[in-house]
Amino acid sequence: DVKVTQSSRYLVKRTGEKVFLECVQDMDHENMFWYRQDPGLGLRLIYFSYDVKMKEKGDIPEGYSVSREKKERFSLILESASTNQTSMYLCASSIPGTGGRVQYFGPGTRLLVL
Amino acid sequence: DAKTTQPTSMDCAEGRAANLPCNHSTISGNEYVYWYRQIHSQGPQYIIHGLKNNETNEMASLIITEDRKSSTLILPHATLRDTAVYYCIVRVLNSNSGYALNFGKGTSLLVTP
Numbered sequence: 001d002v003k004v005t006q007s008s009r010y011l012v013k014r015t016g017e018k019v020f021l022e023c024v025q026d027m028d029h030e031n032m033f034w035y036r037q038d039p040g041l042g043l044r045l046i047y048f049s050y051d052v053k054m055k056e057k058g059d060i061p062e063g064y065s066v067s068r069e070k071k072e073r074f075s076l077i078l079e080s081a082s083t084n085q086t087s088m089y090l091c092a093s094s095i096p097g098t099g100g101r102v103q104y105f106g107p108g109t110r111l112l113v114l
Numbered sequence: 115d116a117k118t119t120q121p122t123s124m125d126c127a128e129g130r131a132a133n134l135p136c137n138h139s140t141i142s143g144n145e146y147v148y149w150y151r152q153i154h155s156q157g158p159q160y161i162i163h164g165l166k167n168n169e170t171n172e173m174a175s176l177i178i179t180e181d182r183k184s185s186t187l188i189l190p191h192a193t194l195r196d197t198a199v200y201y202c203i204v205r206v207l208n209s210n211s212g213y214a215l216n217f218g219k220g221t222s223l224l225v226t227p
Contacts, residue, residue: 042216042217042219043158043215043217090157090158091157092157092158101146101148101163101203101215102148102160102163103158103160103215104160105157105158105159106157107156107157108155108156108157110155
């Protein structure tokens with residue numbers, strides 16, 4: 001089975017802090033994604049990566065950056081956390097050949113920024 | 115953008131079949147229908163996808179009408195653990211990525227004892 005893990009299930013940070021969210025997948029998938037999920041807004045794509053050191057902006061990249069130094073690991077960085085970044089963050093990876101549409105998700109990190 | 119219509123909520127008795135409908139009248143000929151679900155406080159889980167033919171896997175069956183304007187996800191013997199929000203997705207977002215999945219609001223399925 002595909003396994004996507006995220007470093008924390010719950011995280012509390014203060015405004016202005018730099019926050020690192022880590023995601024690891026064990027199935028050698030090329031594509032990895034970071035979403036945030038907010039009530040009433042569904043899932044919104046922040047960034048995705050289709051290979052090591054490659055990244056593409058999603059729909060809401062402002063205030064975020066990413067890092068993909070190894071194929072299995074995709075990190076989301078909040079350069080200076082703000083209260084409007086309080087959200088559920090979901091990482092996913094996808095099977096090659098499906099155009100990214102069959103995605104396997106991690107359990108999510110619920111981030112609270114005070 | 116994706117144009118899917120799903121009921122907001124449904125109930126199903128444990129052990130019975132759960133039939134979740136989805137309307138997607140604007141689907142184009144080469145677009146697949148995907149189903150995901152999200153159990154409370156967990157990440158979404160891929161269930162099944164199809165293009166024209168009916169599909170079945172260990173989790174569910176997908177019935178797509180001949181005109182492809184609607185589909186039904188069938189959980190043949192629902193259990194309490196199937197209580198979740200079920201999302202029907204037929205198109206990726208027209209975003210920079212081209213890979214995003216538009217989950218919409220989905221159907222909240224409650225399986226009762």
